Structures are given as structure tokens and as C-alpha cells.
Amino acid sequence: MRLYIQVRVYSAHYPVLGMTMTQVKTAKYRVIKQHICEKIESGQWLEHSKVPSENELTEQFSVSRMTARRALQELTEQGLLVRSQGSGTFVANFKSQSSLLEIRNIADEIHERGHQYHAEQLILNAVKVNEEVAILLALKAGDIAYYSSVLHFENNAPIQLEQRFVNPKLVANYLEQDFTQITPHAYLSSEAPLTEATHEVEAVLASEDIGRLLAISHITPCLQVKRRTWSSQGVVSLATLTSPGNKYRLGSHLIF
């Protein structure tokens, strides 16, 4: 159906055989962003230290000021930099943060930071729910729910344990999925679009089991987010996300 379009595109812009289809030409401002990110994440540019000015970047990368500016601007909006009219641009002190305002896919989040993501699927089965879970999922105690336990990795280090109960009435094929290929959140979003969500955030100490999975000691404080999501049909799932406090932060940005 749309093949002719692709043919046109390929012939015009991807003439070299074997060339990867993705990001054949990276936008200049993205190159600059990437460069700055690397400097910060590698520790070469410390917090509060000054970042090259727009004019300096203009020369270094042979781009116009507007292009250099765009890189700095976007990194500022993303919270990596702080700018001050008249005095310059500086490395912010908050690095890895995710947005609580958005229900996000942790895989996307990690990819955005330029890091490698993978997941291990620890458990995927059907379980009888206890009373607490039953109430929260709008089921009856003793009913069957689907349960998954997935460990998320950033650069091969465990970063988050996800334990999730899913309402089987609303998501039929949950047990057939492979959550090393698609995150539960991404799958659920495609099956039953979210209409509502609540979060509860608390600080806890990891249990022995969880500590072992996340490779942390038993006195490491963890952020635990309990997320309950609805579709138009009702409560879809109940997720408990546990991350070591020293590796993971939540960030939010409200505008009134």
C-alpha cells in the first residue's frame, strides 16, 4: 500500500546498500546535545561548572548560533543545564530524573538517557489474589489475576523491580507476552488505553529478596511507587515499582 512511498524515500535518501535505516543523518543539534550529555555523564563537566557559550559551540561545531542554542535550550528544559542571562550556561545538579507527570515507559526513559536497556522476566503466571489486591483491582478475594515480575536493567545494572497484578477480564492475552521484548506498561497501553492513574510514592528499605535482585544492601533506601491504572473499562493493573534511592529519582515539572 505505502510501498511506493518507501521506494521513493529510499532512492532519494538511502542510496547506499547496507546503510542502516535509522538515523542515517543525525540532526546537528542532536549531535551537540549528545556531546554535552556525554561530557556531563562521564564526569568531565562537573555540576555547576560552566558550559561552552552559544558562540563557542557555534565555532566548535561549525553551526549557526540558533542551532547551538537549540541544543542548550532543550537540555535546559530537560533539566541537565541551567542558564542565566548575562552570565552563562551551567551544568545542573540534578541528573537522571524521570517525570512523574507522565506515565512513562522505563525503557524509553533509559534510552533517552543514551543508555542501554534490557529486561529479565522473573515470573509470569496466574495467581489467586488476596483481599487487598482484590479490592484494588475490583475483583473478589480468591479470584484469579495475572501476575508478572520483571527486572529492568540500565547498562546491565538492575535499576527497577516491577511487580504487577493485571485484571484478567480486561487484558486477555497477558500471559502470552514476552516482557523482555515489550514492557508490561507498553503492552497494556496498547491493549487498554489508560484513562486514569494514581500513584503512591514512599521510601522503604528493600526486603532481603528484593535487595538481592537489585544488588543493593539491606540498608539502602528505595523509592517505591505504587501505581494503579484505569482504562475506560475499569481498573487495569496494579504495579509496584521499586528502585534504589541512590540510583533513581523521580522528577516532575508543573506549570501553572
Add this chain to the structure above:
Amino acid sequence: MRLYIQVRVYSAHYPVLGMTMTQVKTAKYRVIKQHICEKIESGQWLEHSKVPSENELTEQFSVSRMTARRALQELTEQGLLVRSQGSGTFVANFKSQSSLLEIRNIADEIHERGHQYHAEQLILNAVKVNEEVAILLALKAGDIAYYSSVLHFENNAPIQLEQRFVNPKLVANYLEQDFTQITPHAYLSSEAPLTEATHEVEAVLASEDIGRLLAISHITPCLQVKRRTWSSQGVVSLATLTSPGNKYRLGSHLIF
């Protein structure tokens, strides 16, 4: 010291007597953003409906395409709009993503639970800020900022330690307040209405000092929220809120 600067500025740009000092000249792209926000929030532009294209806005507001574009771009980054190359710009389907980490007064929160609230004011003075705080408050290292440390109690048990730096240029009478009578947050809101805020949430172990104040052991995990608030004038304050994880939770409710 810096008065001459202000004089120069006033004479050049604020020639009319009685003219308010704030927002005398609103940036054009902000006007456009405001216009679009109002359309969406008033319901005149429904979800998924098409927003005027860059060229249309260019004509309507008599600006260049780059300026119109900037308005659309920023609203997209803020999640109000969705853009698609080739087809147009549309109202996003996530609207009132309000009350996440709703900026609330802890006193109100405790009263709502039917509990008793009171506060102790530990410190209230002017301090020289270090570089980190200076940057975040848009001051210079060594400048003076106001600092307050207030301990909040729920039913006579300490529930939250609030440590706050305040920009003295924007809130003049901060040191004259009695924060056992009004919370810093409530006072600041009355003085300089908030327009923006960022939060960072992490799980930490309390330091010895903080542990003593909060009456918790040194292995109690704590939720630590760092909140940076803006008014239309700039960064108003920088607050660090620390609460024992077993006594305090953050909740949020998103509706799509």
C-alpha cells in the same frame, strides 16, 4: 549598588508612571502560548482537534514563522499538543494532569486527615549561599539569601523537616514572619504567586541530625522532596522536605 542599572532600565522601558513593573512587555511567543492554552482549557479546542498551523499563526499574530513555531514547540514539550510532520498539530489527549505532587500546604493536608498540626521554627535568618544554591536561586555565590528551617508536627509527632532558601529580591519581609502561625509555603504563595515548580523525589537515609529531629533511627528510609518554585519574577525558593518513609507518602492522581 545595582540601583543605577534599575534606573537605566526603568527610564528606557518603563516610561509611563504607574505602569506595573511586571510583564510590561510579554514575549510574542508567550502571547501565542497563552492564547492556545486558553482555547484548550476553555474547551473550545477539543482533544485531537487540529490546531492552527505555523503559517496560520504567523498571519493571525503577525509574527514570523519561527516565533509561531516556538509557541507550538514549547506547548508540545509540555504535553498539551502533539505534532506530526506532514499532517499538522493537534490537541493532546492528556489534559488535566493536575494534582501530581500538588503543591500543597502540609498544614492543610494534616488538617484534612482530621489530625492536629503545629510547627516549630528552628532557624530563620539570612545566610551567604554556596555556589549550588546560588545557581538554583539565580543568585551569585556569596550573595545573601533567607533561610528557614521548620519542623512540622502531626498529632505532636514530627512528620516533616522543611529547609528552605528564599530569594530575598523577590520576598522582602520573609525574616519578619512567624512560621509557627503560617507555613512558609502559604506565606510565599501570598507574596509571589507560583507560576512553575519542579520536584525531585528520592529516597535517602536520614542524617544523624535530621534523624534526631524527626525522632527516627538512622536506618529509617526517608522521602526527600526537593522543590524549586518560580513566580513570574523568577526563582522564588528552594525547599528540601524530608519525611520518614513509614509515616509519609506522596500521592498523585492523573486523569487523561
Add this chain to the structure above:
DNA sequence: GGTCAAGAGTTGTATATACAAGCTTGCTTG
């Protein structure tokens, strides 16, 4: 010597322009 002024450097806003790239529509053509 302290005050003020000027200048250099920085970010902020705005415009005009050009071309690339993706989507939609409708017309042409076989």
C-alpha cells in the same frame, strides 16, 4: 579611593529565508 561609565560577553527574542521530509489530496494516465 570610591563611584560611575563604558564595553565586552552572554543569553533572550524576533525576523527572513531556504531547503528537507512527511502526509494528504487530487489529477493524470494506463
Add this chain to the structure above:
DNA sequence: CAAGCAAGCTTGTATATACAACTCTTGACC
């Protein structure tokens, strides 16, 4: 008529330019 193409609209990227506004340093003047 249907397939395919092209035109026209959309957003995306990039440049060059100009001036405004803020900060800091330097230096001159009183």
C-alpha cells in the same frame, strides 16, 4: 476505474542577522 504520481500543505532543520537585556570587568573621572 484504479494505480501511481505530483502538487501543495504540513512540520523539521539550519543559517544569517539584528537588537534587547542582563552580568561582569575594566577603566576613567571626581
